[in-house]
Amino acid sequence: MEKLVLADRRIKLWQIAEDLQISKERVGEIIHELMNMRKISARWVPKMLTPFDKQRRLQTSKDFLELVGDNIDEICDRIVSMDETWVRQYDPESKQESMQWTKKGERPPKKFKVQKSASKLMATTFWDSESVLLIDYLPKGTTMNGQYYANLLAQAGSRTEATWKLSRGVLFLQDSASVHTARVSRQALKDTGFSEIDHPPYSPDLAPSDYLLFSNLRKELRGRRFVDDNQMKMAVESHFNCKEKEYFLGGLKALYTRCEKCISLEGDYIEK
Structure with missing residues (x-):
């Protein structure tokens, strides 16, 4: 049975049962309980990492661990991070997010397909170990460029x-998006006096x-309808304003353990 499964990872239980001339139930029992295997869906990743990409991620993770040393609280208190994300007037819930408890015999709830709204805002967020420092909403009809x-x-x-920072x-x-690495952006970063921490490309993990700020924001906003841009902005700011310092500090501290995992995986993507 193990040879059959390893030869074709997508093989179905009934195909194994026919091949070995045993019941499908017995096949399931052997695979799950004796072979300790389960069938899972493929995981979407931003990019198929090349050996060079993995080496970059590996080296960046090692550099961060070396920077932190035994001073994780002090280092995290000095970090300022940023990124951009889209906020939509309506972003439908996923099938998993809309799951409901039902009694035995009850009809399962129905969920109709709904498209994401076309109306959206790009929010650029700067934050540190205590709170959100700045949220900027790109004016509609404007393009994010180096000068902006x-x-x-x-x-x-x-x-x-x-602040004392x-x-x-x-x-x-920050990530390596083209607007972040433009010449005018590099000069502006130099003028702030900030020291940049290296971040490998294709690495949202x-x-x-x-992995913290925007993923949780999207979860809270999904399924809610906003009548206009102002209501969207109020929802975003309300989401961040109710967070305690530990929330932001914990998100930055998690980078340390993620870098450790990246090293143990030799630069490959980290499972959530």
Whole structure:
């Protein structure tokens, strides 16, 4: 049975039962209880990582662990991170999110297919170990470019000047999107006095904004309908305002354990 399964990972129970001339129930029992195997769906990943990509992720993770050393609280308190995400007037719940408890014999609830709304806003968020420092909503009809992003960096820098972080040295974490690496953006980052932490491309699993901030925001907003942009903005800001310091600090600390996992997986993607 193990040879059959390993030869074709998509083989069905009834096919194994026919091949071995035993019952389908017995096949299931052997596979689940004796072979300790289960059938799972393929996981979507941002990109098929090349050996070079994996090496980059591996080295970046090692560099971060070396930076942190035994001072994870101090390092995380110095980190400022940022990213962009789309916020929609309506984003339907997934099938799993709309699951309901039902009694035996009751008809299962129906869920109708609904498309995401075309109306949306791009929110750029700067945050640290205590709170969200800045949220900017890209005006409709405007394109995010290097100059626009440079202006946001200047705003984030001025807000950080009022805290002790700048005197201790801000560690800035962003991805390698083209607007972040444009010449004007690089100069603006230099003017803020921030020191950039290297972040490998195609790595949302190593980006706190992706695995914490925006994933939880999207979960809360899914299934809600907003009448206009102002209502969307209020919902986003309300979501972040109710979070305690431990929420943001915990998200940054999680990067340490994720880097450890990335190293143990030799640079491959981390399971959620």
